[in-house]
Amino acid sequence: MRHRLPLLASLTVTVTVAASTAAAHADELPFGARASTVLVVDHLVGATRTTTTVVDDTKTDDVRYHLTEAGSPFGLVSVPIAGPSLRVGVHQFVTESVSIGAGLQYFSASGSGMKYTIFGFHPRVGFAIPLSPTSAFWLRAGGGYTYWDYAKDSSENDWSVGGEAFYVYTPVSHFGLTFGPMIDHTLSAKYKTDSGRETKLQRTVFGATMGLLFDL
């Protein structure tokens, strides 16, 4: 025991000094290494283009709806022409380079003859490539599920794949900005009316957006 105390003391001192040194240089660590948990607000502003195609087997040509948003993309829609773009998410870095997380959407509105709810879940696997202590690339990809509940018992279920290629700028500790292209493409989307009639849809959202992140 007498031999263990100096060892324990020296180990404690070593760990404390190492932790203090790491803390003192927290801002010098690159994105992905300086924090393990990242809270994000994706697609806060930017320009996006949504194309929704109504796949009707009884017609020779499909009907396409195109929605272009620039500035602060909206999160509110009531008809199947666009997907809400803003998401909040939490990502965990399991290594200094690899992150696992998800973005969430929830929106509900009612009144003046309308009522609908949108819920989305978009899991992502990410890979961070540090360029400097204040900049990095953060590539993310994954799937997605979005449920739209419209008035009069109509609804829509979307399964999609998507990803983002963000440039991350972290000028100060715990705060950063993300810039870059994003895309979401539905693999399966069905709009179902109260009468039971199903309409197949295809939807693609792409654009360049900016968001915020807070790494903890």
Added chain:
Amino acid sequence: MRRALLAVFVAIGASSPVAIARAAPEAGEPLASADGSPPAQGFGKRAHFIFGIDNLFGFSSDRFESADGSGGDSDTIDHSGLIPGLFGPRIGLHGVLDSGVTLGANLGMTYLNRFRTGANSSDDADGMFITTVAPRIGYAGSFKPTFGYWVRGGPSLRLIIPDEGKSTHLVGAGFELLGVITPVEHLGVTVGPTFDIGLTGGTGSNNFTYSTYGLSVGLLTDL
């Protein structure tokens, strides 16, 4: 016109929020830690600028009402979830004086354009430019380094300019009472009620007002 305006909103879609901050410590003041520990100074004292997002999540009740004061002709839409409300996100930039007084503005700007194509339907298109300008004067203070408050007020101007037709203007007086939780430096979570009382507005000769109130959860960074 109000119903037409709502219909356009509903058809095209709309909404989102933001606000921000920055500060440099004065000579002799302790630096806030950068290792995830709580900030050394309270909100309103440690930063010179605030950048943030209001109304990121919460509840909002939007009301359009005839300007004749009868109150008998109105439309109300309730929203909850991400970016509640009809007018989308507002990005705020505010300066902080040594006294804790904040001066800045919340801005929102969106252009929407929709068109439809298809052989079995006639092509159509519509679009609009929507902007919100909300100058704010406020006071930022703190009860302790990790918990503060931010009271703000000022006019709110909203413009809706369609590609075709007359534009709509809506003028109101806004007020926000926000609690600010700052678990680590440069990150704040704001929670509190927001109000916007419609004063005047309309489309051409059709006069109406827009009022909204809600509960807002937002994020900010003070630098």
